Amino acid sequence: MCGIIGFSGNLEAAPVLVAGLEQLEYRGYDSAGIAVQSAKGVKTAKTVGNVSVLKEKIKEETFEGSCGIGHTRWATHGGVSEENAHPHRFGKVTLIHNGIIENYKEIWEEYGAGKTLASQTDTEIAAALFDALYEGKPEETIRKAVKLLEGSYAFCIMFEGVPDTVYCIRKVSPLVAARAKEGSFVASDVTALIAYTQDYFVLPEDTILVLKKEELYLEDLQGRRVEPEMLHVNWDTTAAQKNGYPHYMIKEIHEQPEALHNTIAPRMKAGIPDFEVDKIPDRIFKEINQIKIVACGTAMHAGMVGKVLIEKRVRIPVAVEIASEFRYQNPIIDEKTLVIVISQSGETIDTLASLRLAKSEGACTLGIVNVKGSTIARESDYVLYTHAGPEIAVASTKAYTVQIAALVMLAMRMAYVRGKLDEAGMKKDYELLKSSVEALKLSLTLEETIKELTYALTDKEDLFFIGRGIDYALSCEGSIKLKEISYIHSEAYAAGELKHGTISLITEGVPVIAIATQESVYAKMISNIREVKARGALVILITQEDMEAEEAIYDYHLTIPKLPDEFTPIPTAVILQLIAYYTSVHRGLNVDQPRNLAKSVTVE
Numbered sequence: 001m002c003g004i005i006g007f008s009g010n011l012e013a014a015p016v017l018v019a020g021l022e023q024l025e026y027r028g029y030d031s032a033g034i035a036v037q038s039a040k041g042v043k044t045a046k047t048v049g050n051v052s053v054l055k056e057k058i059k060e061e062t063f064e065g066s067c068g069i070g071h072t073r074w075a076t077h078g079g080v081s082e083e084n085a086h087p088h089r090f091g092k093v094t095l096i097h098n099g100i101i102e103n104y105k106e107i108w109e110e111y112g113a114g115k116t117l118a119s120q121t122d123t124e125i126a127a128a129l130f131d132a133l134y135e136g137k138p139e140e141t142i143r144k145a146v147k148l149l150e151g152s153y154a155f156c157i158m159f160e161g162v163p164d165t166v167y168c169i170r171k172v173s174p175l176v177a178a179r180a181k182e183g184s185f186v187a188s189d190v191t192a193l194i195a196y197t198q199d200y201f202v203l204p205e206d207t208i209l210v211l212k213k214e215e216l217y218l219e220d221l222q223g224r225r226v227e228p229e230m231l232h233v234n235w236d237t238t239a240a241q242k243n244g245y246p247h248y249m250i251k252e253i254h255e256q257p258e259a260l261h262n263t264i265a266p267r268m269k270a271g272i273p274d275f276e277v278d279k280i281p282d283r284i285f286k287e288i289n290q291i292k293i294v295a296c297g298t299a300m301h302a303g304m305v306g307k308v309l310i311e312k313r314v315r316i317p318v319a320v321e322i323a324s325e326f327r328y329q330n331p332i333i334d335e336k337t338l339v340i341v342i343s344q345s346g347e348t349i350d351t352l353a354s355l356r357l358a359k360s361e362g363a364c365t366l367g368i369v370n371v372k373g374s375t376i377a378r379e380s381d382y383v384l385y386t387h388a389g390p391e392i393a394v395a396s397t398k399a400y401t402v403q404i405a406a407l408v409m410l411a412m413r414m415a416y417v418r419g420k421l422d423e424a425g426m427k428k429d430y431e432l433l434k435s436s437v438e439a440l441k442l443s444l445t446l447e448e449t450i451k452e453l454t455y456a457l458t459d460k461e462d463l464f465f466i467g468r469g470i471d472y473a474l475s476c477e478g479s480i481k482l483k484e485i486s487y488i489h490s491e492a493y494a495a496g497e498l499k500h501g502t503i504s505l506i507t508e509g510v511p512v513i514a515i516a517t518q519e520s521v522y523a524k525m526i527s528n529i530r531e532v533k534a535r536g537a538l539v540i541l542i543t544q545e546d547m548e549a550e551e552a553i554y555d556y557h558l559t560i561p562k563l564p565d566e567f568t569p570i571p572t573a574v575i576l577q578l579i580a581y582y583t584s585v586h587r588g589l590n591v592d593q594p595r596n597l598a599k600s601v602t603v604e
């Protein structure tokens with residue numbers, strides 16, 4: 001999960017590359033670098049730290065040339081250091097890479113004899129391979145090299161003696177490309193291209209892309225020209241900017257009403273969900289006898305909400321699987337299984353591998369994906385795009401709530417197709433879905449209250465989220481949000497499970513965020529809250545507005561409007577997002593780019 005960019009055109013390359021890296025920085029920010037090609041050769045600059053550190057480093061330098069490559073790194077193979085930063089040069093080859101070369105040792109044993117490496121990266125070994133194979137014909141070199149490389153890669157390569165040209169090839173790791181009046185562009189995702197064009201294409205795997213000043217073209221591994229399948233993105237550069245907000249995360253939290261509208265409205269016809277526009281036929285819902293929802297992180301937490309929604313309406317078993325586990329557990333799936341993979345980026349490698357496994361077992365696969373044209377979207381049998389727009393902050397917010405909305409609509413349609421819900425029932429559910437979006441807007445008005453109460457969490461080092469039923473799924477989401485951006489250790493617990501061990505950790509002042517929106521188990525939740533309060537917990541209670549709670553059992557009480565139990569997640573999620581956001585802000589941390597993380601996990 002690094003950000004890579006390549007350019008060849010009629011602008012000075014260095015500023016183009018740096019600006020592109022700033023748009024890609026959410027993909028990784030351990031180190032950054034550029035390499036620019038001119039008649040005098042290739043000039044490289046790289047540094048530990050994010051793109052702003054690189055900008056500072058090169059501001060006094062001159063980079064002649066209108067062709068180059070740039071990279072912002074999330075360290076995988078080799079620690080965070082300047083020598084491990086990309087671009088890497090070996091002999092006549094300069095390249096950048098996103099992915100992992102798994103057979104780097106064998107490659108080095110075969111092609112590194114008598115040579116030395118300047119870094120501890122698999123990428124430099126790949127550069128050495130390209131260099132060893134290079135005899136003045138770049139495409140031929142690439143064709144030979146990719147037969148030898150194992151693992152995942154997106155390479156942008158410049159060869160000595162071939163001016164103003166960048167060569168690219170990918171396998172698993174993403175690359176998109178475009179031609180604009182300024183020249184030819186390639187990048188990890190479209191956010192780096194949007195300043196120049198909204199028309200782009202995804203580079204097919206095992207296809208060589210050649211970027212030149214006046215043209216770009218694609219060749220397959222047999223040297224035949226390939227025509228790209230053009231895509232159009234319907235948002236502009238402002239969508240990928242902060243637009244006056246202090247952080248992308250708070251901007252994206254506030255974009256949720258629009259994101260939800262854009263995701264729901266196109267699928268609603270006369271008050272019932274209709275996936276004709278998505279080319280998802282009803283028949284895929286008819287014969288299935290089980291559903292597996294497979295995802296990672298927040299997307300998996302959305303799947304946990306989806307399980308409750310679908311099982312309640314459709315009455316078939318739904319299992320939520322962690323993708324990195326599912327892909328290795330020889331799952332019991334077949335042609336009567338619907339596998340729903342959820343992914344904001346559409347590039348998460350464990351989710352992609354699970355998708356491929358599900359297809360190989362004959363299951364029907366449906367992707368819920370936010371990035372158009374992403375690998376998971378393209379490889380799923382069917383795809384239900386969420387329309388949240390670009391999500392830049394590492395902590396996922398609007399992507400999560402639109403995933404829930406997509407799952408609500410799927411549950412409604414499945415139940416209708418299988419005779420478990422009539423049109424009247426669907427129309428009622430649609431109204432409730434709209435009510436939950438309205439309730440989310442009310443949750444946003446709690447921002448100042450939450451900003452104040454989170455000062456009480458600023459110096460805490462441990463925190464617990466507890467909930468029952470769907471509120472346990474929300475507890476899991478609240479916990480990951482808080483952990484990943486505030487660095488406070490937190491755990492999510494099924495409230496009924498707390499007294500089977502973990503309650504021993506509840507002592508004076510330990511914060512417990514008790515999510516108690518479920519009418520069906522509210523009395524039991526209150527008992528669990530009493531148990532932690534009795535041991536001195538600092539309780540932040542979240543309930544529906546009409547739920548009684550004596551003041552003795554909480555320190556802070558936040559409410560959402562009254563809704564049926566299964567429609568509470570969307571407004572509840574915003575409260576949890578704001579708690580995490582302001583706790584991180586009060587702790588003075590980098591909310592959008594938390595340590596050790598990156599936006600899209602495209603390595604295993």
Ligand code: AGP
Pocket residue numbers: 296297298299342343344345346347348351394395396397480481484598599600601
């Ligand atoms: C969410 O806040 C995290 N950044 C992370 O858990 C994320 O949801 C996970 O990596 C899955 O990403 P995806 O939706 O792009 O597949």
